[in-house]
């Protein structure tokens with residue numbers, strides 16, 4: 001169910017009249033270059049530069065954000081993890 005959230009977001013955005021890059025980013029930002037991501041299991045050049053940038057921002061936010069179940073990571077540590085990936 002969690003992995004379907006991007007697919008559900010597509011329907012909401014399209015119902016609101018949004019198209020193009022905004023929808024692509026929303027649907028694909030959990031995809032990964034090595035095909036280990038989700039919504040559709042696409043990889044490499046199938047993922048646009050815009051989606052790739054949004055994915056980096058999403059991972060950075062996930063690492064540094066305070067959550068009820070974890071403390072936010074220091075930005076420099078998050079950056080090192082992003083560089084390794």
Ligand SMILES: [Fe+2]
Nearest residue numbers: 005006029030
């Ligand atoms: Fe998400």
